[in-house]
Amino acid sequence: MRILKIQTLRGPNYWSIRRHKLIVMRLDLENIAETPSNEIPGFYEGLVEALPSLEAHYCSPGCRGGFLMRVREGTMMGHVVEHVALELQELTGMRCGFGRTRETATPGVYQVVFEYLNEEAGRYAGRAAVRLCQSIIERGRYPKAELEQDLQDLKDYWRDAALGPSTEAIVKEAEKRGIPWMQLGARFLIQLGYGVNQKRMQATMSDNTGILGVELACDKEATKRILFSAGVPVPRGTVINFLDDLEDAIEYVGGYPIVIKPLDGNHGRGITIDIRTWDEAETAYDAAKQISRSIIVERYHLGQDHRVLVVDGKVVAVAERVPAHVIGDGRSTVAELIEEINKDPNRGDGHDNVLTRIELDRTSYQLLEKQGLTINSVPDEGEVCYLKATANLSTGGVAVDRTDQIHPENLWLAQRIVKIIGLDIAGIDIVTTDISRPLREVDGVIVEVNAAPGFRMHVAPSKGVPRNVAGAVMDMLFPSDKPSRIPVLSVTGTNGKTTTTRLLAHIFKQTGKVIGYTTTDGTYIGNFMVEPGDNTGPQSARLILQDPTVEVAVLETARGGILRSGVAFDSANVGVVLNVASDHLGIGDIDTIDQLAHLKSVVAEAVFPDGYAVLNADDPRVAAMAQRTKANIAYFTMNPNSELVRQHIQKGGVAAVYERGCLSILKGDWTHRIERAENIPLTMGGRAPFMIANALAASLAAFVQNVSIEQIRLGLNTFRASVSQTPGRMNLFDLGKHHALVDYAHNPHSYQAVGGFVRNWRDGERIGVVGGPGDRRDEDFIMLGRLAAEIFDKIIVKEDDDTRGRRRGSAADLIAQGIEEVNRNCNYQTILDETTAVNTALDMATEKSLVVILPESVNRAIGLIKARGIVKEESYEPNTGTNQVDSRTGKNYKVVNSR
Numbered sequence: 001m002r003i004l005k006i007q008t009l010r011g012p013n014y015w016s017i018r019r020h021k022l023i024v025m026r027l028d029l030e031n032i033a034e035t036p037s038n039e040i041p042g043f044y045e046g047l048v049e050a051l052p053s054l055e056a057h058y059c060s061p062g063c064r065g066g067f068l069m070r071v072r073e074g075t076m077m078g079h080v081v082e083h084v085a086l087e088l089q090e091l092t093g094m095r096c097g098f099g100r101t102r103e104t105a106t107p108g109v110y111q112v113v114f115e116y117l118n119e120e121a122g123r124y125a126g127r128a129a130v131r132l133c134q135s136i137i138e139r140g141r142y143p144k145a146e147l148e149q150d151l152q153d154l155k156d157y158w159r160d161a162a163l164g165p166s167t168e169a170i171v172k173e174a175e176k177r178g179i180p181w182m183q184l185g186a187r188f189l190i191q192l193g194y195g196v197n198q199k200r201m202q203a204t205m206s207d208n209t210g211i212l213g214v215e216l217a218c219d220k221e222a223t224k225r226i227l228f229s230a231g232v233p234v235p236r237g238t239v240i241n242f243l244d245d246l247e248d249a250i251e252y253v254g255g256y257p258i259v260i261k262p263l264d265g266n267h268g269r270g271i272t273i274d275i276r277t278w279d280e281a282e283t284a285y286d287a288a289k290q291i292s293r294s295i296i297v298e299r300y301h302l303g304q305d306h307r308v309l310v311v312d313g314k315v316v317a318v319a320e321r322v323p324a325h326v327i328g329d330g331r332s333t334v335a336e337l338i339e340e341i342n343k344d345p346n347r348g349d350g351h352d353n354v355l356t357r358i359e360l361d362r363t364s365y366q367l368l369e370k371q372g373l374t375i376n377s378v379p380d381e382g383e384v385c386y387l388k389a390t391a392n393l394s395t396g397g398v399a400v401d402r403t404d405q406i407h408p409e410n411l412w413l414a415q416r417i418v419k420i421i422g423l424d425i426a427g428i429d430i431v432t433t434d435i436s437r438p439l440r441e442v443d444g445v446i447v448e449v450n451a452a453p454g455f456r457m458h459v460a461p462s463k464g465v466p467r468n469v470a471g472a473v474m475d476m477l478f479p480s481d482k483p484s485r486i487p488v489l490s491v492t493g494t495n496g497k498t499t500t501t502r503l504l505a506h507i508f509k510q511t512g513k514v515i516g517y518t519t520t521d522g523t524y525i526g527n528f529m530v531e532p533g534d535n536t537g538p539q540s541a542r543l544i545l546q547d548p549t550v551e552v553a554v555l556e557t558a559r560g561g562i563l564r565s566g567v568a569f570d571s572a573n574v575g576v577v578l579n580v581a582s583d584h585l586g587i588g589d590i591d592t593i594d595q596l597a598h599l600k601s602v603v604a605e606a607v608f609p610d611g612y613a614v615l616n617a618d619d620p621r622v623a624a625m626a627q628r629t630k631a632n633i634a635y636f637t638m639n640p641n642s643e644l645v646r647q648h649i650q651k652g653g654v655a656a657v658y659e660r661g662c663l664s665i666l667k668g669d670w671t672h673r674i675e676r677a678e679n680i681p682l683t684m685g686g687r688a689p690f691m692i693a694n695a696l697a698a699s700l701a702a703f704v705q706n707v708s709i710e711q712i713r714l715g716l717n718t719f720r721a722s723v724s725q726t727p728g729r730m731n732l733f734d735l736g737k738h739h740a741l742v743d744y745a746h747n748p749h750s751y752q753a754v755g756g757f758v759r760n761w762r763d764g765e766r767i768g769v770v771g772g773p774g775d776r777r778d779e780d781f782i783m784l785g786r787l788a789a790e791i792f793d794k795i796i797v798k799e800d801d802d803t804r805g806r807r808r809g810s811a812a813d814l815i816a817q818g819i820e821e822v823n824r825n826c827n828y829q830t831i832l833d834e835t836t837a838v839n840t841a842l843d844m845a846t847e848k849s850l851v852v853i854l855p856e857s858v859n860r861a862i863g864l865i866k867a868r869g870i871v872k873e874e875s876y877e878p879n880t881g882t883n884q885v886d887s888r889t890g891k892n893y894k895v896v897n898s899r
Helices: 043-050 052-056 066-073 077-090 119-139 144-161 165-176 211-218 220-229 243-252 278-289 334-341 362-370 408-421 469-477 497-509 538-546 559-565 593-605 620-627 643-650 689-703 709-717 748-758 778-791 810-822 834-844 858-866
Strands: 002-009 022-028 099-103 109-115 181-183 189-192 199-202 237-240 258-262 272-275 295-299 304-311 314-322 325-327 384-386 398-401 425-432 445-451 488-492 515-519 522-525 528-532 552-556 572-577 607-616 632-637 654-659 662-667 670-676 731-734 739-742 766-770 794-797 827-830 850-853 896-898
Touching: 002 119, 002 559, 022 077, 022 119, 043 052, 043 066, 043 119, 052 066, 052 077, 066 077, 077 099, 077 109, 077 119, 077 144, 109 119, 119 144, 165 181, 165 189, 165 469, 181 538, 211 220, 211 408, 211 445, 220 237, 220 408, 220 445, 237 243, 243 278, 243 295, 258 278, 272 278, 278 295, 278 362, 304 408, 304 469, 314 408, 314 469, 325 334, 408 425, 408 445, 488 497, 488 593, 488 689, 497 515, 497 552, 497 689, 497 709, 515 538, 522 538, 528 538, 538 552, 538 559, 559 593, 572 593, 572 689, 593 607, 593 620, 607 620, 607 689, 632 643, 632 689, 643 654, 643 662, 654 689, 662 689, 670 709, 689 709, 689 748, 731 858, 739 748, 739 858, 748 766, 748 778, 748 850, 766 778, 766 834, 778 794, 778 810, 794 810, 794 834, 810 827, 834 850, 834 858
Parallel strands: 488 552, 488 572, 515 552, 572 607, 607 632, 632 654, 739 850, 766 794, 766 850, 794 827
Antiparallel strands: 002 022, 022 109, 099 109, 181 189, 189 199, 237 295, 258 272, 258 295, 304 314, 304 425, 314 398, 325 384, 425 445, 515 522, 522 528, 654 662, 662 670, 670 896, 731 739
16 A cells, blocks of 8 residues: 555545544555455454454444444455544544545545544554554554554654643633634744634733733742732742842741742742751752742741632632642552552643643652651551642642632732732632631731643642633633624635635725735735735635734635645635636546535535525536535526526525626615626626626625625726736736737636637637646647637637646647637647747737737736737726716715615
C-alpha cells in the first residue's frame, strides 16, 4: 500500500457538514487492490491480536463486533485502515467515531476519511494504520513494541496540543453557546467570535483585562501596600535583595513563624512557609533567590489556603486548596503511596490534566523530616503525610469546593479587592481557619491577588460541586445583548463567483458598514486590498473573520478550498450557489458534474437554520440543493414563469426574478421592483444575461440580510464592469475604430455566458482569442473549440504559459479539433504565445469590430490593450430618468407593486 496524499479538513466539507475535523487520505492499495481481507492468510487473527478493542466497532452490521464481522467475511483494506486509524486515536484518549472509505475513479485507489481531534495526531494515526495493516499482511503480526511506540507518539501529540484546563473550559463553554473560536497562532491567543464582535483570551486574561491591574497583581509587595492602605487585612511583610537584610526583615514582620517567597514567582515556586529557625530561613532565602532577585519576607498566618475566583466583579467560585499529601494505610511506604496516587488517570504532568503528579523536591524532604518521616517510612493507617508546603494544584495539591460556605462579608471583601486592583478576572488567595466566618474574626489575611488565575480547581474539584466559571467569563464577554458573530455570506458556483461577491460587497457598503471580502484577485477590507492573489480558500476567509474592524464578511468560496480544507466558518448567514457546470472535473477525485454539485452544496448546507440558501432556480442541480440544507430557501431566476419559483412564492417564500426588463424581489403578495436591467451598468445595458443573473443573486442575498431596496438599488447603479471593480470580468475598452473585451472565461459554461453578449454585437466582426487552463480534460478543450466556432467570426487559438503538465501545443490542437467539428471553413489560426496572439488579434481588428480576449493573465491582456494609445474603458451608466419623483421631497423613488 502507498499513501498518495493526506489532507486535513477543518470546517464543513464534502464528507460532512457537522464533522469538521477530518483527515482525507488518498491510498493506493497496489498489489492488494483486488484482494479482500478474508483472502489474506492470517490477517483477521493478526488484526485481532494487535487491536482486540476493535470488537467495539459497530460498522454497517449495526452491532458490537460488526466491523470485525466484515473483516472476517471480506472487506477492502482501505476500510480496515479507516477503522484502525480511529481506534489508535481512541486508545490514546482521543474519542473519534466518524469515518468513510470510498473508491475513486482510479482502480485500486481509495479515499480513506476519518475523524481527528488533533491534526498532527490524526495524520500520524493514518500513517500508523497503514504500517500496522501492511505489517500484518506481510508478517502476520504487528510487533507489540511498534504498537506501543505508535500509541506513545499519539499521546505526545495530544499532550503537546492541549490548550490547558482553563482555556479548554472557556472553549467548551463557547462551543456550547455556539460562539466560534480559533487559535491565533501567537502567544497562545484564542479568538472568540468573528470580526468586529470578537473577543480575545490568553489563558484567563481577556482583552478587557487592564495592563495596570496585571502589572500590579504581578508585583506582590505593591499589591499588599495598596490593599493595606485600603484597610484590607494582609500579612505584615517587606522586600529584601540581600541576605544581610534577612535578619532585620524577620524582626520587622514580628518574628517567627514567617514565609519567604520570590517577588516575581508563580505556581508556588520558591515559596517556603512556616519557617521557625534561622537555618530554615537561610535555606528558604536561597530557594527563593533562584526564582527572583527580590525576596518577600512575611508573617506566617495559620489556616487553610483558599482561592476565591472573581469574574466581572462577582465571586463565582471558592476552593480550599490542600497541599500534596498521602494518607497512610499501615502497610505501604511514603514512596509507595506516592507511586500509587500518581497512577490516578486524573493526574498528569504540569497543567495537562485535572490534577498534577506529585514530584518530590527539597521542601518535600524537609516537610517529611518535620513530621518525623522519610520516604521509606510506613505511616499509620489514616495518617496524613504532607509533601508540599504550598497548596498549588500545579505541585500536586487537591481542591475542595467551598463556594456555598464563604461568609457574605468575605465575599464582599473579595469583590472590593478586585476593583481596587483593577482586574476583570482575578484569583484571590486567602488564608483563614474558617472561610465561613469574617476574616477579621479569625485573623485571616489576603495573601495574593492573581491575574490569569487557573480554573481547573473550580471546574473539576477533588471534592464538591464543579462550578461553571467559564460561563461567567462568557457572560462578561458576550452579554445577552451583544453578538459574537458578524454576518457571513458565502458565494460559490462554477462561474460568476467573483463578480457576484464583489457586487454583494459593494451593495453592503451602502449600509455604511466595513465589509471584508475575498475574491480570485485579492482580499479586501473596506476600500483597500489587504492581500493580492487568488484568495478564495479558507486561509483568506479566516483573515477576514479574524480582523477586528470587519462588520460583514462576503466570501468567495471556490471548490479547491472546500476540497483542500473545508470552509473556514462553522455556519454562514447566507450561502449563495450560482450554478454548477463542467469545470475542473477529474481533479481532486471530483469526476462528474453531480459530484461537483455535491461539493458546492457545502455552501448551501453550511448555513444556519434561520439563515438563507440563495439558489439558482434555473439550474436543476442547484435547485435540488434545497433538499440538502436546513436553512430557509430563496430562489433567483431569469424565467418569470418558473413553476418552482411560483410554488415557492405561494408558500410564503422569497425570490428574485427578472421580469419585464426589471430585477424584482418577490415575497408573498408583494413585488419589490429594484431597477430595470438596462440601467444597471454591470449588465452592459441589459445585453449580458449572465450578469443579470449575478445581479439577481447579489440583490437577493442582500435583501434576506435586511438591506433595504433603496440601498440595493444604489449599489447596483454604482457598480460597473470595470478594471477597478471587476477586473477580468466583462471589461470593455473603446480603442477608437473598434472595441476590445477582456473576460476570464475559461470553461464551457463561461464561454456560453460571454457568448450571450458577443452575439448581440451587430456592428462588425467578432474576433476571439481563446484558450483554457492545461489541467482540464481533453473533451473540455474540444468543447471550448466548438463553442468558439459558434460565437466568433475569426479565432486565434493560444495557450497558457503554464501548461500545468500538458505537452506544449496539445491543448491548442484539441481546441482546433472542436472548431473544425463545427465549421471546417472557420477562419482560425494557432498562435501559442498569449502576448503575440493578443497583439495579432488587435492588429487584425476592422472597423467597429469586437476583439474578445479570454486570457490566462488579465493584467497582461489589459496592459497590451492600454499600450495601444488612447483607450477608453466603457461602462453603462444608469438611466435614472425612469424613476418616479416624490412631489413632496423631490427625491427619486421606485414603486412597490402589489401582485
